Amino acid sequence: MSENKNETADRSEGPASGASQARRRAGSQAIDEVQRVFESLRNAVLDQRLPPGLQLKEQALADAFGVNRAVVRQVLSRLEVFRLVSHEPNRGVFVAHPSAAEGRDLFTARRFIEAAIVELAVERLRDADIERLRALVKREQQAYADGDLRKALRLSIDFHTKLADAVGNTVLAAFLDEIVTRTPLVVLAHRKASQPTCALSDHAQILDAIAARDVERAKALMIEHVGHLQGRLALDPGAKRSDSNIARLLGLDAVDNPI
Amino acid sequence: MSENKNETADRSEGPASGASQARRRAGSQAIDEVQRVFESLRNAVLDQRLPPGLQLKEQALADAFGVNRAVVRQVLSRLEVFRLVSHEPNRGVFVAHPSAAEGRDLFTARRFIEAAIVELAVERLRDADIERLRALVKREQQAYADGDLRKALRLSIDFHTKLADAVGNTVLAAFLDEIVTRTPLVVLAHRKASQPTCALSDHAQILDAIAARDVERAKALMIEHVGHLQGRLALDPGAKRSDSNIARLLGLDAVDNPI
DNA sequence: GACTACAATATTGTCAACAATCAGGTGCAG
DNA sequence: CTGCACCTGATTGTTGACAATATTGTAGTC
Numbered sequence: 001m002s003e004n005k006n007e008t009a010d011r012s013e014g015p016a017s018g019a020s021q022a023r024r025r026a027g028s029q030a031i032d033e034v035q036r037v038f039e040s041l042r043n044a045v046l047d048q049r050l051p052p053g054l055q056l057k058e059q060a061l062a063d064a065f066g067v068n069r070a071v072v073r074q075v076l077s078r079l080e081v082f083r084l085v086s087h088e089p090n091r092g093v094f095v096a097h098p099s100a101a102e103g104r105d106l107f108t109a110r111r112f113i114e115a116a117i118v119e120l121a122v123e124r125l126r127d128a129d130i131e132r133l134r135a136l137v138k139r140e141q142q143a144y145a146d147g148d149l150r151k152a153l154r155l156s157i158d159f160h161t162k163l164a165d166a167v168g169n170t171v172l173a174a175f176l177d178e179i180v181t182r183t184p185l186v187v188l189a190h191r192k193a194s195q196p197t198c199a200l201s202d203h204a205q206i207l208d209a210i211a212a213r214d215v216e217r218a219k220a221l222m223i224e225h226v227g228h229l230q231g232r233l234a235l236d237p238g239a240k241r242s243d244s245n246i247a248r249l250l251g252l253d254a255v256d257n258p259i
Numbered sequence: 260m261s262e263n264k265n266e267t268a269d270r271s272e273g274p275a276s277g278a279s280q281a282r283r284r285a286g287s288q289a290i291d292e293v294q295r296v297f298e299s300l301r302n303a304v305l306d307q308r309l310p311p312g313l314q315l316k317e318q319a320l321a322d323a324f325g326v327n328r329a330v331v332r333q334v335l336s337r338l339e340v341f342r343l344v345s346h347e348p349n350r351g352v353f354v355a356h357p358s359a360a361e362g363r364d365l366f367t368a369r370r371f372i373e374a375a376i377v378e379l380a381v382e383r384l385r386d387a388d389i390e391r392l393r394a395l396v397k398r399e400q401q402a403y404a405d406g407d408l409r410k411a412l413r414l415s416i417d418f419h420t421k422l423a424d425a426v427g428n429t430v431l432a433a434f435l436d437e438i439v440t441r442t443p444l445v446v447l448a449h450r451k452a453s454q455p456t457c458a459l460s461d462h463a464q465i466l467d468a469i470a471a472r473d474v475e476r477a478k479a480l481m482i483e484h485v486g487h488l489q490g491r492l493a494l495d496p497g498a499k500r501s502d503s504n505i506a507r508l509l510g511l512d513a514v515d516n517p518i
Numbered sequence: 519g520a521c522t523a524c525a526a527t528a529t530t531g532t533c534a535a536c537a538a539t540c541a542g543g544t545g546c547a548g
Numbered sequence: 549c550t551g552c553a554c555c556t557g558a559t560t561g562t563t564g565a566c567a568a569t570a571t572t573g574t575a576g577t578c
Binding site for chain 4: 519520521522523524525526527528529530531532533534535536537538539540541542543544545546547548
């Protein structure tokens with residue numbers, strides 16, 4: 001049911017890897033192409049490789065992924081539904097540049113959603129589920145220890161989505177997935193300084209509380225954890241104006257060319 | 260180059276109260292066509308005019324709405340993202356037939372989301388907002404009194420979405436909107452008997468509790484209200500199997516032709 | 519020198535024809 | 549009568565060409 005599985009090994013966007021047009025004679029060749037391209041772009045967002053404001057040109061994407069422009073068009077349409085890009089008629093689609101207000105809404109919603117998930121987790125998770133999540137947290141901490149920040153960030157994200165999956169409510173899992181996917185764009189647009197996006201691993205503690213079936217503590221820890229994340233961003237109402245051009249370009253060349 | 264500040268985004272557009280497409284931008288004729296057709300179909304779902312399982316053929320829709328097949332295709336793609344239709348490759352798209360499990364997930368999620376919205380409503384709503392909502396409830400009760408069930412149902416739905424809008428969190432509002440839009444399909448697929456879908460108007464009481472800034476009572480009432488709604492459906496785990504064809508067809512001819 | 523009008527280019531949006539695939543029916547053989 | 553191969557009509561999927569639009573560059577004028 002859930003169309004997004006972050007299980008897929010991060011093959012990134014391998015531009016020409018699509019050149020291997022493995023014609024599966026099973027019908028609908030391009031229909032899973034849409035899936036593939038969508039996942040690639042979603043992964044790029046999650047890894048913070050797509051700077052807000054960047055224009056995504058149809059032909060360039062089509063060439064890069066070795067697909068038709070129609071496929072790209074469909075992917076962009078889906079990305080727009082998830083607010084990952086914004087579409088300006090007759091001008092093109094641009095990587096979304098979420099406002100501070102949108103960032104605040106996102107985090108506020110996230111607190112509620114994560115609290116709900118934790119609440120269900122306490123009453124539903126089996127020991128096997130918890131063990132699996134513990135292993136995930138361990139890998140995350142190892143990645144931090146190894147200094148592999150990108151991998152650690154990704155595993156940190158995976159913890160939240162996997163926890164949601166484990167709870168078994170597809171709707172809440174999908175909502176959290178959407179929030180989590182949109183968050184990196186908020187981070188890029190409103191990071192306070194050169195803060196690491198996710199440092200301390202509160203995840204282990206949260207898991208402990210869930211294992212101990214301590215609802216209130218688990219919820220409190222999770223809400224605090226989300227608060228930590230938000231605290232590294234500048235989302236205050238009167239804060240710095242969203243800038244229009246220069247700041248965005250400054251942010252742009254700080255990241256290597258994504259495509 | 261290219262200043263694009265996308266602050267205001269339009270996503271699921273609110274309840275779509277009619278065809279108020281006053282702004283007529285020169286370009287992009289068909290792009291708001293997509294919007295229009297999407298809203299029409301979404302309204303059809305909200306009014307329970309689309310029986311789960313019905314096939315939506317591209318050419319038929321194109322003819323019915325007087326648009327290109329490409330437009331229809333884009334609309335169907337968006338509907339699929341919202342789980343309002345299900346797409347079977349090389350076969351077509353069909354009005355979604357949510358399983359009982361999906362229905363349960365939907366209602367469980369809804370309880371959390373509505374509770375969150377109520378919680379924010381208590382601390383954020385101004386008197387003017389509450390007055391506006393009271394007027395809405397009044398119209399709803401009047402519709403019931405007039406025996407206009409369809410209108411009453413629609414106003415009842417509007418109460419929830421408008422309350423979410425008033426709270427001002429775009430993310431939570433969008434989530435509730437998605438839930439509310441998917442619910443009618445669950446109702447059609449799993450209605451217990453010939454139950455009216457929404458009878459008693461707890462809405463007034465909920466509003467009173469919000470106006471009195473009584474968070475706990477407001478939340479409790481809202482959760483109870485959602486529980487009432489769910490109670491009219493047969494979503495129990497071991498309940499009647501989701502059937503595959505016959506029940507779907509039975510549900511089909513019970514409703515007049517949707518297009 | 520700055521501003522406007524205009525041409526050139528690049529990009530998006532639209533459309534219809536073509537190909538691939540599936541559902542249903544027909545006829546033949548057993 | 550039943551089962552299987554095949555044919556036929558209908559529907560979806562794909563592609564490329566064409567039109568509409570915005571952006572950039574250039575020249576001309578005040």
